[in-house]
Amino acid sequence: MTRRTGMRPLRIAMIGQKGIPARYGGVETHVEAISTRLAARGHEVWAFCRSRLKPGLDGEPLPEGYHTNGDGSDFRGVRLAYRPSLHTKHTDAASHALFCALEASWAHSFDIVHLHGIGPASCAPVAGLFGRPVVSTFHALDWRQVKWGERARRMLHRGEAIGARHSDAVIAVSRLMQAHVQNTHGIDATYIPNGAAPPATPPDASWLSRWGLKPGGYILTVGRIIPDRELHTLIEAFNQLPSTLHLVIVGSETPRTSYSDSLERAAGSRVLFTGDVFGEGLQALYGHCLFYVLASRVEGLPITVCEAMAHGKALVLSDIPENVEVGGEAAHYFKCGDVNALLAALSELSSNAALRAGLGALAAARCRQTYNWDLITDQIEGVYYRVLSGRA
Numbered sequence: 001m002t003r004r005t006g007m008r009p010l011r012i013a014m015i016g017q018k019g020i021p022a023r024y025g026g027v028e029t030h031v032e033a034i035s036t037r038l039a040a041r042g043h044e045v046w047a048f049c050r051s052r053l054k055p056g057l058d059g060e061p062l063p064e065g066y067h068t069n070g071d072g073s074d075f076r077g078v079r080l081a082y083r084p085s086l087h088t089k090h091t092d093a094a095s096h097a098l099f100c101a102l103e104a105s106w107a108h109s110f111d112i113v114h115l116h117g118i119g120p121a122s123c124a125p126v127a128g129l130f131g132r133p134v135v136s137t138f139h140a141l142d143w144r145q146v147k148w149g150e151r152a153r154r155m156l157h158r159g160e161a162i163g164a165r166h167s168d169a170v171i172a173v174s175r176l177m178q179a180h181v182q183n184t185h186g187i188d189a190t191y192i193p194n195g196a197a198p199p200a201t202p203p204d205a206s207w208l209s210r211w212g213l214k215p216g217g218y219i220l221t222v223g224r225i226i227p228d229r230e231l232h233t234l235i236e237a238f239n240q241l242p243s244t245l246h247l248v249i250v251g252s253e254t255p256r257t258s259y260s261d262s263l264e265r266a267a268g269s270r271v272l273f274t275g276d277v278f279g280e281g282l283q284a285l286y287g288h289c290l291f292y293v294l295a296s297r298v299e300g301l302p303i304t305v306c307e308a309m310a311h312g313k314a315l316v317l318s319d320i321p322e323n324v325e326v327g328g329e330a331a332h333y334f335k336c337g338d339v340n341a342l343l344a345a346l347s348e349l350s351s352n353a354a355l356r357a358g359l360g361a362l363a364a365a366r367c368r369q370t371y372n373w374d375l376i377t378d379q380i381e382g383v384y385y386r387v388l389s390g391r392a
Contacts, residue, residue: 007385011044013104015127016097016116019049019082020075021063023278025224026303027116027139030173030194032075037377039077046108047075048100050092051082064279093119094155101127112384118156121163128166133387136167138177138189140300161185168387171380174301176321192379193326194303195371196310198364199283203311207284211248211274218246218272219346220289220313222282222304223296225253225260230295230318230337232263237342239268243350247271250285286311291349291356294323297336301326309367314359316345326371330363 014031022028035045054073055062062068065076073080083103085096097115101123104113113127114135121136128134138160164170164185172178172189181189205215219238223229231249238247252275253260264273277285286292292308292315299322306326308315315331317323324333332349334341349356 009042009044010111010384010388011109012038012046012384013100013108013110013113014045014047014116015100015104015113015123016093016120017047017049018093019053020047020078020080021055021066021278023276024053026194026300029303030137030139031116032078033195033197033373034377034380035078036076037373038381041377041381043381044079045077046079046081046110048081048083048096048104050096051084052087054082093117094122097123098126102129105129105132111388115163115167118160118163120159121167122155122159124163124166128168133168133391134166135169135171135383135387136163137171137173137192138163138181138300139173139194140298141177141180164189168391169383171383174322174325176325177300190379190383192376192383193371194301194306195373195376196303196306196367197373198310198367199287203284203287204280205284205288207281208288210281211272213246213248213272213288215288216290217244218248218289219291219293219350220248220250220285220308221293221295222250222285222307223294223302225249225251225263227259228296228298230297232266233337233339233342234293234295235263235266235268235271237339237346238271239266240339240343241346241350243270245270245290245350248274248285248289250274250277250282252276283311286313289313291316291360293346294318295336295342296320296323299323306367306371309363309371312360312364314349314356315363316342316349318342328362328366330359330366332359 017028017031018024020032022032035047039045067074083099085092097120104110105127113132115121116137118138124134164187170187170189171192172181173194178189178191181187286307292313295318315327317327317331317333318336319333320336332345334345
């Protein structure tokens with residue numbers, strides 16, 4: 001990959017992610033994917049990370065591609081800048097974004113400061129204090145999540161409005177979010193979706209042995225364990241499925257609450273909670289599942305669905321608009337929250353190999369054509385140069 005012909009390399013700050021390599025969620029996966037690709041094109045990319053999450057602090061081996069030396073740390077060509085935060089539920093992300101935006105506004109001569117998430121987007125005026133061009137990506141309308149109280153929701157609404165008004169460009173990861181930004185804030189957001197990278201070779205099935213799984217012997221779902229994901233509905237439906245298949249639930253709840261306890265009590269012997277899985281192990285789980293299911297009530301544009309499509313997997317998705325947008329014709333949809341409808345969908349996909357193959361082929365093509373990180377990086381790079389051209 002090379003940057004656009006005749007265009008100078010840029011110095012870019014990424015702010016809003018917990019850190020890279022991605023070990024936390026969709027925003028981090030997005031930032032890792034585009035940052036490493038931009039760095040490979042010759043841009044100087046800084047990813048601001050939370051100090052308490054620096055790899056190696058707990059004695060675990062450093063991730064592949066991660067290097068540290070006297071001058072700092074980097075990951076696959078991306079410079080990692082570790083900065084502190086006020087570590088509480090309501091201040092962790094906001095304080096870290098604020099500290100980093102303030103630093104990026106005056107130091108390091110950044111050409112672009114790129115904020116990720118509607119909360120960090122509230123720091124757009126700070127990031128632009130000394131004339132830095134600011135781009136904000138809206139990954140999800142976080143105020144819709146059950147976990148936030150009324151006060152937190154008001155703050156997220158406010159952050160979204162500030163980010164929309166004070167950014168030089170706003171990127172929305174879904175068409176629905178793009179329309180929301182236009183209708184609510186009168187801003188023409190640029191639609192650039194999330195994506196995935198199709199595997200160059202089939203993933204190593206030997207990873208499955210650690211969980212006692214066999215290729216094609218399980219249904220997969222991936223994501224944080226939160227009520228919005230409707231995992232209680234999925235488990236209730238799966239428990240009624242007359243099959244020897246397993247349901248594999250990848251993800252965790254941090255901090256843990258009674259919700260995880262309730263799921264584990266409801267789960268039958270065929271339901272497996274793996275906790276967080278990354279890298280080759282996660283790719284093996286995607287690559288060898290029978291099909292992928294996402295029962296969510298709230299999403300942005302789910303990267304986990306893109307990942308499953310990259311592996312050519314058929315999809316069973318709740319019928320929320322965000323899922324319909326990403327899945328298109330490659331998915332079997334069911335009414336969100338309806339246990340019987342989900343059970344019927346699981347039953348049909350489990351028993352119909354031809355349907356799975358057809359949907360999987362559509363999914364793989366859909367990922368290559370639209371939800372492809374290389375194409376997405378092209379589009380984001382184009383936004384940067386367009387913003388700088390407008391400033392000039």
